[in-house]
Structures are given as structure tokens and as C-alpha cells.
Amino acid sequence: MSALRKSFLIFFLTIFSINIFSNLIVNNFEHSEIIDFFVNENTGEISTIVENNYLKTYDLKEKRITHYYSTSSIPTHVEWILDNKYTIIAESDGTIEVFNNDTSLLNYKINVTDESISSLSSFRDKIIFTSLDKTVYVYNITKRKVEFQRRFSTIPTVAEFYDERTILVADHSGKIFLIDYLNNKEIKAIEIDNYSIIKLSIVNNNVFAFSMNGNIYVLDKDLKIINSFSLGLTIREVSFSPLNENFTVLTMNNQIILFDSSTLKILEELKPDNFNIKAIEWSNEKNDILYLNDGVNIYSLNIYSKSIEKLLELKKPDVIKIIRNNNHIYYLTSDSEIGVFNIDSGIIENHFSFSEEIVDFEITKNGYLILSENSGYLSLYNSEGTLIENKKISDFKLTTLEISPSEKFLIAGGWENNVYVLTLPDLSVYKVVENLHNNWIKDISINYNETKIAVASLDKKVSISDFPKFKNTIYIEEFPYIIWSLDWANNSNFLSMGGFEGILRLWDGRFNQLYKRFEIITASIKAIEWSHDDNYIATGTTDGNVYIWNSKNGNLESTINVSNGEIVDLTWSNDERYLYALSKGNLLSLIDLQQNNIPLQSIIFEKGYSVSYRKNGEYTTNIPEQVENKFFYKNNPISLFEAVTFERKESINIPILEGPVINVPSEFLISDKNNSLLLSAFDNNLITKVEILGQTFLVNSQSYYLSLEINPEKLTSNVLEISAYDDDGNKSTKYVHLKFENIYLQVFTNQAEITNEQGEIIAIASRGDILKLKGVLGDTYKVEYIDKEGYIKKAFVTL
Structure with a gap:
């Protein structure tokens, strides 16, 4: 029994949750849309919010991360108080996280509501926040206690400290409340609008109030309206200059309007045409500089000269697919780069850039690349990146490629309803x-x-x-949602399918019927991959988890949390001990299924750059050391129990990856003249055993040689699995694809049925008939009989 199976049996019916360490080294770039950002008024640094459970703070001059905060849910607002001693982060699940920037031992959480925080503001050592639970809270950070809370009949949208004892609260129905929070006394309430108040600001003892529908009000200290006007446009966001002499309004039609705070006159009107503005913030030190976010990058806009400069390029191309080829993983990015990642060294050793938009790719056993382009072309490149063939196949985008196991055919499909079958390597259209x-x-x-x-x-x-004639087509039409991924087993005719609904199904291709519907429902399934021996199925889901299923009984063997981002692709190692998972954020994780941990993670950047790292702080990268902080941030916790010392290495060799080396041909021809397979195995230490065809050969040396007599009666498939183990418990596996020549079988029963793959009888053989052996499947032989190929029970024939 393999070590992988032993591990699964020991933890049978147990779901594992592996702690990730993807925040040990943090990507400087985002791979989701930037939905908002905030400027630290003390330092000028900015913090970005994306749809992930973290917050990053950037130095605009150095263009690098200065802080990384891991949060319990998606951040909504951030404040810096007491001269940057604390970073306060409000979150969508109602949590307020207080990060002490001097020592993480003093971090703590404020849990007073379960509803999302809709606004956050501060005054000295106190914060005020509103929640969708209709409550306003005032919390003292140093005393760690709630000093005031009040539940309103409507949802409060924004709250601000008016002075050291009073607060202003506005709600979604256009009301403003002035409250003495120290005495829990409402001083005054006024309704100024019929729409939500989305912004309150105190400027020279006056209160500025902005409603969502475009109305702007100026009130005195007694909340009497002294000025008001309407923009006639829906307001998305408002930002005041450092000294409050100006303010800008961002409208829903992508317009920026600059006002004088004293006269309320419009000074400038801007409407950039080249990108859609998501958020605005004023520079902390310049009255003429406004920061803009288009969801991808941060820009500076001079509001008078109207010049725009990119300050931070925060979004980088996504890695959208991986393919393992021997000790390399080839990957494709959304900006049409293909990289070659060396598994042994943890470094990208080569990459190719293409001028055309590449939508999908495949790789042959000899390293040739096949690319589908956005324009409907298919291209064939050799392993050096030299173009060999380029052909127009379709007028539509071809988004999906698949190479047949023999590499005789390439199948392509995409935006149109057609499927193309092409021959390799000439890319000629077969059908x-x-x-x-x-x-x-x-x-x-x-x-x-x-x-x-x-x-x-x-x-x-x-x-x-x-296949390849596309005859006898049947449709499985029971799915309520789209199937995103499917994968045939490696040694049998079972098809795994999964998609949006999160249910894994097995289809029996012999009888064309549903074989199994797995009982546990997961998040939506994005990727499916069978193990090489077909015992396990790995699925990757949109919630960042990888699930390992037992294909025989349908049990969920383990769950591995890889990241907060969805799993994009999966690929197994040859020995089935390891699984490589690609997740959003260009994070490539090596999962050890025996040890139930992640010994190595890698972040892939553009232009062939990468960084690989272990939990002990060792990392390797091909980025020059003097500029590595432009690409990633080493998140070194300063807690006594979390301290990590980073050490840069030339390469990272994972000891557990170094199993025995098995030398054996990948294909072997069994004939009437030769059935002896020669193999050898080597290891740095000691090989303990070699397993073949259910036999265990005990070994106690660094090298081992064997001449194996292959008897077709003992085979269950055309693939021979050979496994070798060393004294550290490491396992290596090689697969030999068997072919048969001039081997004949004789029928010894009176009548023997010969069936097709669907189990239908296609011929009856009689006693003494001679059949030509073509292959093995379970308890049957695949044979040739009177110009027909079919399957006959082993019990009916003799060699």
C-alpha cells in the first residue's frame, strides 16, 4: 500500500484544514479590482482595498509595500490614530481590527456588531463608526471600551466627531443628528434632504453635508442651513484638500468638480475620457494634487494643469493556466506570456512573450507549444520559442485546447458552437x-x-x-448550472464533471450513465484533475480550497485551504504525493498530501520574475536583490511567537521532493520474443522497496536493478505502475505504457462473448479460435477477432 493511501486511511473520514503561509511573502501587486483606497494624512502613504481579506499600505515614493494587514473579512474603511501608532481597519463582517504598529502582541479586535461597517472616523484616541445594524458606536482605543452607542430607526450612513464631547450622525433618509455622546443626549435633529447623506465634514465650525442625489449643504454650528445648491448629478465620493480650502466631488458620470470651500464656486471641471474613476483622495501635502483610482492603478492629477501621472501600477497580469511537463511547470498569463517554472529550483528559468493575445495553450511531450490566439489562429512553436506553423482556423476566439493522449490530434473550441479536430504537428483540419x-x-x-x-x-x-469521428453523440442535460471543468480518468472510462453548483459527478463512459454523484457540496468547482492511478480526484474551488476525493467510494479525504483567492488550475506530481495548485494572485502552491502541509509557495510576476519561499523564511528569486522590494514584501511578524528570519537562497530544494530516481522506458513492447522489462532505481540515501504489479521487492541499497518478466494475465491495464521508496518515506512513481506484438490467445470454452466498450456483444468466439492480443482492461483482454476489436473475459482464453 502506497504512503499516500496509508495517509488517507489513517485520517479516514477526517477533513484537514492546512494553515497557509501565503502572507509570509506578499505580492506587491493586486490581481482583483481596487475598489477603494485611503490616504494616511500623517505619512502620505496609501492603503488599497480589494475584494480580499487584507489591506496593503504603499509608499508612493518608493513604490513598495510598507505594511500588510491580514483581516478577518473584506476591509471597508481605515484610520490612522495617535501619530500612526494604531491602524484601525473596519470590515464587512462588523469587526473593527486595531493593529498596534509597534508590536503585534498588542493587536486586538472590537466585536460589537455582526453587520458591515459603513463609516469610520477618529478623534485623538477615540473612533466612531456606523453599522448596517442601525447603530452608531464611539469606542475608546486606549481604554478598550465602548463609550457610547445608539440604535437609530433608520440606517446611519456617516458619523463624525464635532468636538471632544459631541458627534454628528447622518442617515439614509436625509437627517442629521447632533449628539452629546458623553451624556448620551441628543442636542438637535434636522431633516435636510430626502436622500442618503454620504459625507459630513467640519470646516471652520461649519458643517458640510453631501447627499447622494447631488445636493450640497452648509450648516452653522447650530445646524441651521446657511447655503445649499444642487449639482443635478449623483455623487459618488467627496474629498477635501489638506487645509480644507477646496473640495472635489466625483460624480457617477465620471466627472470631477473642484469647489472653493469658502465661496462654493466651481473652480475646475474635469472629465477624463481614457479611464473610469473608481475613487478619489486628496494628497496629504499638496493642494493641487488629487489621487485617482481606476480599479487598476493609482494616478496623480494636477487639478489646474490637468496633467495625469501614474503613481502606482498595482494590477499585474493574471496566470490563467498551468501544465506540468516533467520537472517544469509551464504557465500562461493574461498578457500573453508563457513561462517555464523549474520545480526543482523554484525559479522561472525561461519565458516567452507573444505579440498576439494568447487565449489558451497546450504543450507536447517534447516541449513544443501550441497556442490559440484571440483572432482564431493556432500556432505551433518549438521548445526554443521558434514559430513552426501558424494557421487560421476560425473567425472567432478559440478559448479551449486539448491534445489527445497519443498526440495525433488537437481539439479546439471557443466562442462559436463548432469544435475543430486537427492533426499534429501540421495543424491540418481533420474534422x-x-x-x-x-x-x-x-x-x-x-x-x-x-x-x-x-x-x-x-x-x-x-x-x-x-472520437475522432464524433458519432453517437449523447447529451447530459440534467445540469441546472454551467459545468466549468471536466476530466477523463487516466486508465478507465470515467468522466468527472463539476461547475457552478459545486457538485462533483462521475459519468460511466462504458454504459453512458451517471455513475456517482458526490454527496458533499462545495463552493463552485473551477478545476478538476484525476490522480495518475485514478484512485483520487482533486477539485479546486472558488473559495480557495482544494478537495481530495476517493473516486471509489466517493468519500472526501481531505480539504486544503490554499489561499483566499479562487483555485484556477491543478496538476499532480508523478508520484501522486504532491499536488500543485494555482490560485488567484499568481500563487503557485505545492501541497504535500502525505504530510498535509504546503512546503513551498511561489508568486509569479510578469517578464519571467518569481519568488519561491518556505515557512521558515528561506526564499529564492530571480529578481535582483536591490529591487526585490518593488515586487514583494517580506511580512516579518514581530510577535515573539511569530518571528521569522528571511534568508535569500540561490535555489530552494525541498528535501521531501527528492525521492528515488527510476530509470525505465516510458513505452515497452511485449512480443512473443521478449517480455523482460529492464529497470534501475537510484537514491542519495537508501532505497527500501520497489513495488510492481502487486509485488514488493525489498531493497537496502542506493541502487537497484531488476529484469521483470511481464505476464499479461497479471496486468489490469496497458499502463504499468512502478513505485520506489527511500528510507525517508519518499516515493517516486513511473508509468510504462505497454504495447503488444505477435501475442495470441486461444479460446478454450465452447462459446465466448466479445463485447465493445458499451458492453454490447459484437461477436461470439468458439473453442480453439485464435485471438490477437491488443491490450488489457481489468479482467478482460482487448483482442482482434475477424477484423473486429473488442473485449473478452480472461477466464475464457489462455495464452
């Missing part, structure tokens, strides 16, 4: 299957012996056809 589905092609998979092809589409159907 065009028109209108196979009623919507775009989402995923394609071919079974191990190239007799079946499955196609998933946005029409919520999966089609299964005979």
Missing part, C-alpha cells in the same frame, strides 16, 4: 463539428484510449461523442 452545442465551448477532455470525447458548454450541457 469540423458544427453546432455541437448552443453556446460557447467551456472545456474539452479526451479519454485515455482516444475513443471518447467530452465537451462542456455554456448551454449547461455536456456532450459525449465517439
